[in-house]
Amino acid sequence: MPDPNQTDRGVLEAIRGGDAAAWTRLVEEYQGRLLRFASARVPQRADAEDIVQDTFASFIKVTKTLQIETSIETYLFGILRNRLVDRLRTRWARSVCLIQDVCRTGADEGPVEPLARMPATDPSVSWCVSHSEQRQLQRQVLTEALQQLIRGFQEARKFRDLKVAEMVFYGQLTSVEIARLLGLEEGLVRVVKHRCLEAIRARIAQCDALKDASISYSEDLLTEVWETQRLSCPKRSVLSEFLLESLSPEWFDYVDFHLALMGCHFCRANFKDLQEQQTGDQHTQFRQRIVTSTVGFLSEA
Ligand SMILES: [Zn+2]
Known part of the structure; x- marks a missing residue:
């Protein structure tokens, strides 16, 4: 058989x-x-x-x-x-779903080509060019404004406000959802959001080229800038310290939020890579320890 x-x-x-x-x-x-x-x-x-x-x-x-x-x-x-x-x-099991997956379903389709939104009734090439340049400038100014905002929160250790800003602009969550997820008063979330937008507007007002251009920036554009520039993503060295649990408690809590609750795909991939590397290092170290402790037996044989 x-x-x-x-x-x-x-x-x-x-x-x-x-x-x-x-x-x-x-x-x-x-x-x-x-x-x-x-x-x-x-x-x-x-x-x-x-x-x-x-x-x-x-x-x-x-x-x-x-x-x-x-x-x-x-x-x-x-x-x-x-x-x-x-x-x-594992710790990640407690977040039933990741915000980035639930709220950003179109994220994997790539960035929206700005000119694709051009009205079909306006075939003017010069309009396209100036529109494109304007968008470029807008992105640049918004990047600077958001960078300044995030750096300010990090330096002042205002991680609660940073989390709110990240959920507003990166996750596109409503104030109600943010309040529920972070266990905060809804009014407080609105105040933080308002302050963020004020700071961004103030930064735009400083830019002469945009001053007269009647810029209307959408929250979509803020999200696009935040995501493409990975503005709040911790550096690899910070993720590495997170893995070794050597970060200060506030930073540890923030990185945990970014990975587990926001579910930032970039950082999760990065973190996984670090985990694998660490396992590899441990494996090599372990092997070396065994070899070092046993190699003497070879010459006696
Ligand atoms: Zn990230």
Whole structure:
């Protein structure tokens, strides 16, 4: 009677022998079903993909010693289930959904081309050029205004106000939602928002080129500037300190907010990369420690 696991054993044997094509075929065969499984349990596709990627990484790490008793598929699903359970125990599990995913559904479609909004009744090329230049200048001034605002909050350790500003301009949340999420009075959120807009207007008023141009900046433009310039994103060195838990409590709380509640995709990717690097470093250090402590036995042999 043919062994139903014969094929799986053959695949494992090829992967153990370093056959990259066999590994690629295996990933191709199982990635779809694993992703569907994960997607049904994790709201964000990017998170589901991460978990599936981790599953394959775990699998390939054990192939050398793996004894297949059931099938590769059962084994892969077993790892995936464990990963999903682990995830529920992590700190990020408490944010059921990430603001950036919920409120910014169009974010992945790329920036809106400003000229695409040009009225069809105005075919004038010069109008296009001046409109484009004006938008460029607007962006530049808004970038400076927002940078100044954010730096001011950071230097004064006004992280509560920074969180509110980030939720208003980066997350496009309403005052009601912000008040609920941060546990603040709605009136206070409105006051902070008002002060931010005042500061931005004051900065624009200082710009001679924009003074007479009757600029009307939308909140969409503020969001676009904030996102494309990643104005409030912590530097990689700060994320690294966050990982090592060596930040001051206020900074730690803010970075946690930016990663877990705002769910900034850029910073989450960056943070994950750092985590992997740290694991790699620890692995190397551990190996070195073992080698250093055991190498003496070789000469005695
Ligand atoms: Zn960020």
